[in-house]
Amino acid sequence: MVRLLILLFALFALALPAPARPEASDIAAAARGVVRVVIVGTDGQRVFPVSHGTGFAVTPTRIVTNAHVVREVLQDDTLRIAIVPPDGDGADYGKVASVSSVKDLALIEVTGALRLPPLTLTGIAAGDGDEVAAVGYPMNVDRAQGLGLADLFRPQPPVKSRGFVSGIRPSRDFDTVLHTAPIARGNSGGPLLDGCGRVLGVNSFGTTSDDSSDAEFSFAVSERELLPFLKSAGIDPAVNTMPCRSMAQLDAAERERLQVEQAAARARMARRAESDRVRRDRAQLEAQLSVMDGRENAMALAGLLTLLAAAAGFAAWNLRDAGDGGKKMRMASALAGAAMIGALAIWFTRPGLDAIDRRVADAMAQDPGDGDAAQPDTDPVAAELTCSIEPERSRIVSEPPEDLDFAWNPGGCVNGRTQYGFADGKWTRLFVPNDEDTIAVNSFDPETKVFRIDRYPLPQSAMARARAARGAYQAPACGAPNAAGQLGEKQSGVVALLPRQANERLVYACRAKGS
Structure with a gap:
C-alpha cells in the first residue's frame, strides 16, 4: 500500500508543469553561506563540542538557525557558539542576537572577523511538487566518514540532498514546508532551497517511525515565518520574488x-x-x-x-x-x-x-x-545611456537590480575612468572584488546597446586564486595606446578560472539618456 501511494505521488508530480530543477551551481553558490553551528564547552583545559546543527547567513555577520540548536547555550552561560564555515581558514565565535522558541528560529551574530556571503530569500510560497534542495551538516554523514569531534571545527562543505515539496501546512503553531529532501540530526537550522538557490524555509525536524516501510518526510519553518522574524530583529534580508528559471531555460x-x-x-x-x-x-x-x-x-x-x-x-x-x-x-x-x-x-x-x-x-x-x-542607427559612437533590466532575458537569483546609467566611449572607456577590454569581438571588463566572493563579467555591445553582467560565485579558495590572477596585471588607463586590446588579453588569465556557466545573468537594454 505504501509503495502504491509513493508511486501515485511520483506520477502526480510528473504530471505537473516542470519547474526549474535546482542547478548544481546555484546550490553550490548558496552553500558558501551555510555553516556548521557547534555548541562548545570547556573543562578549563580543552574546548569540546556538546552538540551541533546548521545555519546560514542572511547578512555577512548574521546567521539564521533553529532555536532548539542554541537552546543549551541559552540555558548554560558557560557554553559558547562556534561558527564553522564551509571553506576558508577556520572557525569563529558568535552569540545569540534574537530567538523565537515558538517559531523555532534563532539569529546568531558573529563576534569575530568571519564574513559570509548572505543567502537570498525567495519571497514566494513553495508550490506542491517543486523540486527543492536541503543543505546542512547531518551527523550520520559525519559518523559514516569517520569524523571525530575535532573535525567538527574544521571547515567542511555541507551535504546537499534533493526532494520535492509535499505541501504547506501549520505545525507546532507555525507554518512549515513539508518536503521529501532527506535531513538528519545536524541538518537543523539549514536552508531549504528552491531551484535558484533561494531560501524557502529553515529545516527543523523530520518524521519518525518504528516502521521501516514508512516514507520519510521533513519539515522546514516556512519563509513566511522567517521574514517577520528577521524584520523584528532589524534585519532586511535580500528577497527575490521573481519566477525561478534555470540557465538552460x-x-x-x-x-x-x-x-x-x-x-x-x-x-x-x-x-x-x-x-x-x-x-x-x-x-x-x-x-x-x-x-x-x-x-x-x-x-x-x-x-x-x-x-x-x-x-x-x-x-x-x-x-x-x-x-x-x-x-x-x-x-x-x-x-x-x-x-x-x-x-x-x-x-x-x-x-x-x-x-x-x-x-x-x-x-x-x-x-x-x-x-x-529603414535600419536603426547603430554606429558605436560615444553616448550617455540609461539601461533598464530585461527580466525576460535575465536570471536574477539575488535582489532585483535597479536601472543604471553610464557613459560609453568608442574606445571602450566607461564613465571616463573604467577601460573595457576587447577580445573575440566583445567588449568586457572583469571585476574581482576583495570584499565579496563573486566575480562579475560586464560586457557591452555598442551596436545593439545591450549591457550584460554575468556573475560567478566562487568558494574562498577559488576566489583566492582569482584574486592572485587579477593582481598579476594592471588594467590600462582610459585612452592609453591599445588599451582595449591589452586588457582583453590580460583578462584571459582570470577567465580561465571561471566555471563553465554563471549562476546569475543580468541583461539590460540601454537607450540614450533622456529619450
Missing part, C-alpha cells in the same frame, strides 16, 4: 528570441527587396519613357534642322548670281551652316540608353523607401 529562450529576431530581419529584408524591386521597376519605366521621349524629340529636331540646312544651302546656291554682290547668298549659307551645326549638336547630345541606368540610380538614391525597411 534562459539559454533556450534566448535562442528562440534570436531565431524570432533573425526571422523578422529576413522578413524585413524580403519586404525591402520587394519594395526596392517595385520602385526600381517604376523608376526604370519612367526613365525609359523620359529618355526615349528625349531621344525622339532630339532626333526629330535634328531632322528639322537638317532639312532647314538643306533648304538654306539650296537657296544659297540659287542666289549665287543675284545682283546684290553675294549678300543674300552669304546669309543663306550662314543659315545653312548654323542649322547643320545645330542638327549635329542635337544629334550627338541626345540622351543615350545609358542615361536610363543613371536616372534609375538617382531615383533609388533620392527615395530610400518606407520606414519599415
Whole structure:
C-alpha cells in the first residue's frame, strides 16, 4: 500500500508543469553561506563540542538557525557558539542576537572577523511538487566518514540532498514546508532551497517511525515565518520574488528570441527587396519613357534642322548670281551652316540608353523607401545611456537590480575612468572584488546597446586564486595606446578560472539618456 501511494505521488508530480530543477551551481553558490553551528564547552583545559546543527547567513555577520540548536547555550552561560564555515581558514565565535522558541528560529551574530556571503530569500510560497534542495551538516554523514569531534571545527562543505515539496501546512503553531529532501540530526537550522538557490524555509525536524516501510518526510519553518522574524530583529534580508528559471531555460529562450529576431530581419529584408524591386521597376519605366521621349524629340529636331540646312544651302546656291554682290547668298549659307551645326549638336547630345541606368540610380538614391525597411542607427559612437533590466532575458537569483546609467566611449572607456577590454569581438571588463566572493563579467555591445553582467560565485579558495590572477596585471588607463586590446588579453588569465556557466545573468537594454 505504501509503495502504491509513493508511486501515485511520483506520477502526480510528473504530471505537473516542470519547474526549474535546482542547478548544481546555484546550490553550490548558496552553500558558501551555510555553516556548521557547534555548541562548545570547556573543562578549563580543552574546548569540546556538546552538540551541533546548521545555519546560514542572511547578512555577512548574521546567521539564521533553529532555536532548539542554541537552546543549551541559552540555558548554560558557560557554553559558547562556534561558527564553522564551509571553506576558508577556520572557525569563529558568535552569540545569540534574537530567538523565537515558538517559531523555532534563532539569529546568531558573529563576534569575530568571519564574513559570509548572505543567502537570498525567495519571497514566494513553495508550490506542491517543486523540486527543492536541503543543505546542512547531518551527523550520520559525519559518523559514516569517520569524523571525530575535532573535525567538527574544521571547515567542511555541507551535504546537499534533493526532494520535492509535499505541501504547506501549520505545525507546532507555525507554518512549515513539508518536503521529501532527506535531513538528519545536524541538518537543523539549514536552508531549504528552491531551484535558484533561494531560501524557502529553515529545516527543523523530520518524521519518525518504528516502521521501516514508512516514507520519510521533513519539515522546514516556512519563509513566511522567517521574514517577520528577521524584520523584528532589524534585519532586511535580500528577497527575490521573481519566477525561478534555470540557465538552460534562459539559454533556450534566448535562442528562440534570436531565431524570432533573425526571422523578422529576413522578413524585413524580403519586404525591402520587394519594395526596392517595385520602385526600381517604376523608376526604370519612367526613365525609359523620359529618355526615349528625349531621344525622339532630339532626333526629330535634328531632322528639322537638317532639312532647314538643306533648304538654306539650296537657296544659297540659287542666289549665287543675284545682283546684290553675294549678300543674300552669304546669309543663306550662314543659315545653312548654323542649322547643320545645330542638327549635329542635337544629334550627338541626345540622351543615350545609358542615361536610363543613371536616372534609375538617382531615383533609388533620392527615395530610400518606407520606414519599415529603414535600419536603426547603430554606429558605436560615444553616448550617455540609461539601461533598464530585461527580466525576460535575465536570471536574477539575488535582489532585483535597479536601472543604471553610464557613459560609453568608442574606445571602450566607461564613465571616463573604467577601460573595457576587447577580445573575440566583445567588449568586457572583469571585476574581482576583495570584499565579496563573486566575480562579475560586464560586457557591452555598442551596436545593439545591450549591457550584460554575468556573475560567478566562487568558494574562498577559488576566489583566492582569482584574486592572485587579477593582481598579476594592471588594467590600462582610459585612452592609453591599445588599451582595449591589452586588457582583453590580460583578462584571459582570470577567465580561465571561471566555471563553465554563471549562476546569475543580468541583461539590460540601454537607450540614450533622456529619450
